[in-house]
Amino acid sequence: MAAQTEAAESREAKVMRRLAGALDDYGLSTIGKSVAMAYLRKLPEDDMARVRAWWLRKLNGSDLVPPSNTPARQRGCPELFEGLRAQPVWWRGCEETRSEFPPELAWVADVERNAPAMREELLRLRDQGEEHFQPYRAPSSEQKGGRGATDRGDWNVFYLELHNMDFEAHRERCPVTCGVLERIPQTYGHAFFSSTACNTHITDHNGPTAKKLRCHLPLLCPAEGCRIRVGDEIVRMARDKAIIFDDSFNHEAWNDHASEARIALIFDVWHPDLSAREVKFLSFLQTAAMKRAKRVCEAAGVVGDTFYSVIDQGRRVRPEDARVWGAAAAAAPGDA
Incomplete structure (x- = not known):
């Protein structure tokens, strides 16, 4: 009996060492690693089931191989989670009625109700000097198959939140929009205004993770x-009508209008199937990993195609107003 107990303890010790080793990729401090290990010890509990399956796949080295039941259009996503609903489109605001909101998306009503006020705030950005839209850039879109994010037209963005980067000056100019975002439960910490110029096609791509939804x-x-096409579904876009989808599915978007830009508020929320403890743990790991990446980039003076350097280089470029605003460039605030 003593020998069996010793063997079981030895197996557990080996598993915990492997768990600790896997955490090294996130650049956690000693205290941070202790906190993460405390969470990992709770993995057998029901409300950590999705994270348990994901973490075991990481330990087995199979996390980069899609699970066998992964939909074909989702297989290009590098971070997949078993046990989450794999549903390409969750809400088509221009096609459904207010009474049909799923309970987990009840916050959409407040977002759409405040669209006119957020539009006025957006239009005031046209006349602001230092804070401006920047070209959309990301290492993944720049490198994939030699293609950029678009194969025609222009895509420019005005960030409000992005992985621990400093966009406080942007948020100060958008108090109404930021107030709406603060009322949404379990936001993912990624929000921006996105301008798709006239005659623009954003090429097909998969988002980086399946643990969130995009609005x-x-x-x-x-x-x-x-x-926009998400998976095999095409959804028409309309002013003040939200679209919520899982951007881990392959997707692409068009603005085929001859002169008008489409400018949308885009933000992410954690996947509603994740428990509160799973969100807390995954958020903890993600924040640690991004802080580490930022420290490495700053310490090395990196100027190549890293996430932070690409975004920072983009901040120094101010697109022509017509490429951002289209026909709205010549209109007075509130006219559009």
């Missing part, structure tokens, strides 16, 4: 020509 709220939008 598009068009605030300026042509009556025709704007649509």
